[in-house]
Every structure is written in structure tokens, then in C-alpha cells.
Amino acid sequence: MFNTQDNVIRIGMFLIGLMLLMYGGMMTFNLEFFFSRYPTINADQTNSFFITWTGINTLAFLAGVYYMGYKGLQQGFFVFMIPLIIGNIIWIYMAMSASGGDNYTGMISQIAALIILLVVRQRAGYKFSYPKAATAWGTDDKTSANLLYLGALLTVIGIVMYFVDPSAVLRDTAGLEVTAQGQHYALGIFVLTPIAILFALAYQWRCGVQGVLLSMGAFWSAIMIAMIFNNLAATAPGTEPNMLLAGFLMVNCIINLTVFFRLQDKF
Amino acid sequence: MIKIEDNVSIVLLSIALVFNLMYAFMHIFDPFAVLFLDGISQSFNGEMTADLDAMVSNVGWFFMIFAIGILMTLIVPKEESAVFLRLMVIATFITSIRMIAYYMDGQLVDPAPMVLSILGFIGFSIVLRRLGLNKGTTL
Amino acid sequence: MIKIQDNVSVTIISLLLLISTFYGFMFVLDPFANSFLERTGQEASATTIEMMGNVGWIYLAMGIGYMMVLIAPTEQSTVFIRFMVIGSFITLIRFIDLYANAEGDVIYGPLIATALVFIGNAYVYNRLKMKVGVFL
Numbered sequence: 001m002f003n004t005q006d007n008v009i010r011i012g013m014f015l016i017g018l019m020l021l022m023y024g025g026m027m028t029f030n031l032e033f034f035f036s037r038y039p040t041i042n043a044d045q046t047n048s049f050f051i052t053w054t055g056i057n058t059l060a061f062l063a064g065v066y067y068m069g070y071k072g073l074q075q076g077f078f079v080f081m082i083p084l085i086i087g088n089i090i091w092i093y094m095a096m097s098a099s100g101g102d103n104y105t106g107m108i109s110q111i112a113a114l115i116i117l118l119v120v121r122q123r124a125g126y127k128f129s130y131p132k133a134a135t136a137w138g139t140d141d142k143t144s145a146n147l148l149y150l151g152a153l154l155t156v157i158g159i160v161m162y163f164v165d166p167s168a169v170l171r172d173t174a175g176l177e178v179t180a181q182g183q184h185y186a187l188g189i190f191v192l193t194p195i196a197i198l199f200a201l202a203y204q205w206r207c208g209v210q211g212v213l214l215s216m217g218a219f220w221s222a223i224m225i226a227m228i229f230n231n232l233a234a235t236a237p238g239t240e241p242n243m244l245l246a247g248f249l250m251v252n253c254i255i256n257l258t259v260f261f262r263l264q265d266k267f
Numbered sequence: 268m269i270k271i272e273d274n275v276s277i278v279l280l281s282i283a284l285v286f287n288l289m290y291a292f293m294h295i296f297d298p299f300a301v302l303f304l305d306g307i308s309q310s311f312n313g314e315m316t317a318d319l320d321a322m323v324s325n326v327g328w329f330f331m332i333f334a335i336g337i338l339m340t341l342i343v344p345k346e347e348s349a350v351f352l353r354l355m356v357i358a359t360f361i362t363s364i365r366m367i368a369y370y371m372d373g374q375l376v377d378p379a380p381m382v383l384s385i386l387g388f389i390g391f392s393i394v395l396r397r398l399g400l401n402k403g404t405t406l
Numbered sequence: 407m408i409k410i411q412d413n414v415s416v417t418i419i420s421l422l423l424l425i426s427t428f429y430g431f432m433f434v435l436d437p438f439a440n441s442f443l444e445r446t447g448q449e450a451s452a453t454t455i456e457m458m459g460n461v462g463w464i465y466l467a468m469g470i471g472y473m474m475v476l477i478a479p480t481e482q483s484t485v486f487i488r489f490m491v492i493g494s495f496i497t498l499i500r501f502i503d504l505y506a507n508a509e510g511d512v513i514y515g516p517l518i519a520t521a522l523v524f525i526g527n528a529y530v531y532n533r534l535k536m537k538v539g540v541f542l
Contacts, residue, residue: 029434030368045437052435211407222420222469226428233432234441261416264407310452318443318450321504322457328496329464336489349482350474351489358467365463374456400482 003072012120020062027055040101046176050185060220076210080200087192138208162190173242211267218260221253287334294327307377349400359388426469433462494524
């Protein structure tokens with residue numbers, strides 16, 4: 001597995017996969033258990049919405065681990081995951097400070113995941129030098145390259161939109177309410193995760209696209225499209241759904257899937 | 268007629284076929300379904316409403332389709348069944364996890380479905396391995 | 407990464423994957439399941455929601471199955487696609503029967519989706535030349 005004989009890498013990546021599976025499964029499919037473990041988090045619809053979303057993101061990261069299990073480690077995964085986990089640690093610290101929660105499991109597991117990823121990265125021999133590919137994004141396919149530029153632009157726009165009006169999504173989405181905890185979840189979803197995505201995009205822009213990152217994007221997009229349709233269908237009659245958010249996500253999904261299908265024969 | 272040459276796999280697949288058929292009939296026919304739900308579910312109040320009937324039948328027909336799939340696996344060259352058997356391993360694994368959770372939670376009052384789903388997972392994993400289909404060209 | 411050479415089949419399988427995932431989440435996640443039952447004019451009981459969870463997880467497993475079809479050599483998927491053709495055919499017959507006996511306002515979405523899934527699977531089965539097998 002992971003195209004290596006190094007057992008430290010194998011065990012490390014197995015543990016990362018296990019953590020992602022546990023948290024992804026729990027946050028997506030067993031919210032009752034999640035809320036029972038974190039009593040300071042309000043079990044309301046707003047928090048449920050964002051926790052499920054975070055769970056789906058986590059399952060997409062797990063897809064990356066599976067991918068590398070078959071195809072071997074790829075540096076892009078670490079370029080994405082390490083900033084993401086650092087962001088998560090900051091996010092959890094802020095959340096615990098605000099709510100007074102005393103369940104440190106999430107914080108400890110994130111720190112453990114960060115240490116494991118750093119160790120695995122070191123053992124895999126990745127340096128802090130990033131060789132430039134012959135072309136931007138490492139591909140001659142202009143459509144894919146332009147779509148990736150557009151994806152980067154949309155990611156930046158998403159971050160800016162959050163800072164312009166942090167509660168906009170909460171206010172405009174049917175069933176959600178503007179709460180302090182909801183806004184904190186929105187910070188994680190609309191700022192911290194996109195920052196890690198920007199790291200991944202910048203890396204791919206310089207060094208060429210990576211199969212693991214495109215596969216994670218395609219996996220996430222397939223689930224997200226299903227969730228968007230489900231949310232639109234579940235919106236109560238007479239209530240205006242948040243078409244801006246749905247459209248924004250939909251465009252991102254189309255970009256991810258188009259790039260994946262156009263470049264998949266390269267990896 | 269049976270193309271698979273490994274007798275252990277044939278036996279395991281045949282057992283799985285029988286159990287899938289049993290569960291299919293148990294879910295599809297109302298009298299069996301009421302008895303089944305009464306025996307295993309904590310939340311079932313004895314009344315088979317229209318929506319519940321439809322969903323239980325859906326589950327039953329899925330078992331029936333899985334039984335047909337297992338039958339097809341027996342009568343085709345093993346290479347053609349690789350994806351189906353992988354699906355069965357994943358599906359029984361997910362079911363095992365869910366049944367264990369339900370049982371621990373008290374929603375499942377009889378452990379039989381949990382034990383059978385775990386045995387199903389082990390059985391399909393053994394078949395996948397014995398037929399050499401775990402060493403695929405996936406990805 | 408994708409082993410199937412026929413682009414039409416890849417597109418149809420991707421759409422089938424999407425439909426399976428969509429229905430999977432609709433049945434597995436309680437808010438969507440409740441909303442689905444409300445739209446069909448029925449009141450959800452705890453047992454029904456549990457059963458919907460069972461159905462939803464089968465849909466999600468089938469979604470994973472379609473994903474495996476995309477990334478495995480064509481011949482390895484023969485039984486799975488046959489299984490899906492027969493499964494969607496049986497489901498279609500059941501739905502036609504259910505809709506024929508339904509009273510009042512009905513939503514035809516699930517019926518149409520089931521018909522399209524059957525046609526899609528059968529078309530892929532045909533295009534990938536899986537029906538010319540060594541069956542029996």
C-alpha cells in the first residue's frame with residue numbers, strides 16, 4: 001500500500017485514514033452522537049447543516065488517502081492537508097474559547113494528525129523546493145488550465161464575500177439562523193478550508209496537477225451536487241432557496257468534474 | 268454450468284444466496300415483515316403503515332436483486348464478477364457497522380441481523396480473496 | 407484512471423452515480439428523509455426512517471459500485487451491470503404498479519428517474535458489449 005515499503009508511512013497513513021473515516025462518518029451520518037459528545041454545541045439546524053458539510057469534506061479527504069493507497073503518495077496531498085489541519089486547530093481553539101467546551105478529543109486528534117502528516121512527509125523525502133512544471137498546471141489542455149484559473153478566482157471571491165458579510169449565508173439560506181456558533185462554522189467552511197484549497201491550487205499551478213487532488217475534488221463534487229439537489233428539494237414550499245450559494249457550489253463542482261474528466265487519463 | 272472452480276467459494280456464495288432470498292421474502296411479504304420487525308425493532312409499534320410497508324418492500328426487493336446477482340456470480344467466469352463482489356464486501360461492511368451501532372444503541376433488540384451481516388462481510392471477503400479478485404487493476 | 411474507453415458509457419455511468427448518491431443521501435439523512443415523506447403525503451414513523459436508512463445505504467453502496475465500474479477494466483464489471491439492469495427493471499415494474507394504484511396527486515419524479523436508470527443501465531450494458539457473454 002502507498003507504493004512504499006516504509007511501515008512508518010503505511011501505519012501513519014492508515015491512522016490518518018482511520019481518523020478521517022471516524023470523523024467523516026460521524027459528522028455526516030451520526031449527528032446525534034456528535035452532539036452528545038460536544039454538549040456545548042447547540043443541536044440546531046444551522047450547526048447540523050455545517051457539520052454535515054464538514055463531514056462531506058472529510059470524506060473527500062479520505063478518498064485522497066484511498067487514492068494514494070493504490071497509487072502512492074503525492075506531495076500535493078500534504079500541501080493541502082497541512083494548512084487545512086493548522087486552520088482546524090486554530091478554529092477548534094477559537095470555538096472552545098468561545099463556548100467553554102471541555103472535550104479536547106477533536107483538538108488532540110487534529111494535533112496528532114498534523115504530527116503524523118509531518119512525519120510521513122519527512123519520511124517520504126519531500127523537500128521544501130517545488131520544481132516548476134514545463135507549463136502552468138503542467139498540462140497543455142487550455143480548457144482545463146483556464147477552468148483551474150477560474151476555480152482559483154472563485155475561491156478568492158468566496159473568501160472575500162465571507163468577510164464582506166459573514167452572516168449572509170446564514171441569513172439567506174432557508175432553515176438557517178444567524179447565530180454565533182453558525183458564523184464560526186461558516187468561518188471554517190468559507191475561509192479556512194478555501195485557504196487550504198488555494199495552497200493546493202498554487203502548488204498545482206507551479207508543479208502541475210496532481211491526481212490525488214483532482215480525484216478528491218471529483219469525489220467531493222459528486223456528493224455535493226447530490227446534496228445541493230436534496231437541499232433544494234427539501235426547501236419548504238413558498239420559501240426562496242439560496243440560489244447564490246447553490247449556484248456558486250454548482251459552478252465549482254462543474255469545474256472540478258470537467259477538469260477531472262479531461263485530465264484523468266494522465267494519472 | 269457453475270464456472271467458479273473453488274468449492275469453498277461456491278459453498279459460501281450459495282449460503283449467501285439462500286440468506287438473501289430468506290431476507291427478501293421476510294421483507295416483501297407483510298405477515299413475515301410484521302413478525303420480523305416485531306422481533307427485532309424497538310421502535311416498531313405493530314402497525315404496518317403504507318409508508319413503512321413501501322420501505323420494507325423496497326429493502327426486500329433489494330435483497331432479492333442481490334440474490335440474483337449472487338446467482339449470476341456463480342454461473343459466469345470469476346473475472347466478470349470482480350466489481351459485484353467488491354460491492355458486496357463494501358455493502359456488508361457498511362451494514363455490519365450500522366447493525367453494531369443499532370444493537371449497541373438498543374434499537375435492535377435481537378442480535379441476529381448484526382451477526383448475519385458480520386458473517387456476510389467475512390464470507391464475501393473470503394470469496395473475494397480466494398478468487399484472487401482483491402488483486403485488481405483498480406485505479 | 408478511468409478504464410472504460412467509451413465516452414458515452416462514462417457519461418451515463420457518471421450520471422447514474424450521481425442519481426444513486428442523490429437518492430442515497432435523501433434516504434440516509436433524516437431531514438431529507440422526513441421532507442421526502444412529507445412530499446409524498448405520509449407521516450414518518452421511527453421505523454420507517456430506519457428502513458429508509460437501509461434503502462439509502464444500499465443506494466450509496468451502488469454509487470460506490472458505479473465508481474468502481476469507472477475505474478476497473480470493462481469485463482470486471484459485467485455482473486454488476488447485469489445486476490443493475492435486472493434490479494432497475496424490477497424496480498421499474500414495481501413503481502409502475504405502485505403509481506397505477508396511487509390515488510390523488512402524485513409526483514412522477516421517482517417513476518421517471520427509475521425508468522431512466524433502467525434505460526441507462528441497459529444502454530451501457532449494450533454499448534460495452536457485456537450482453538455477449540458466456541452466460542450459462
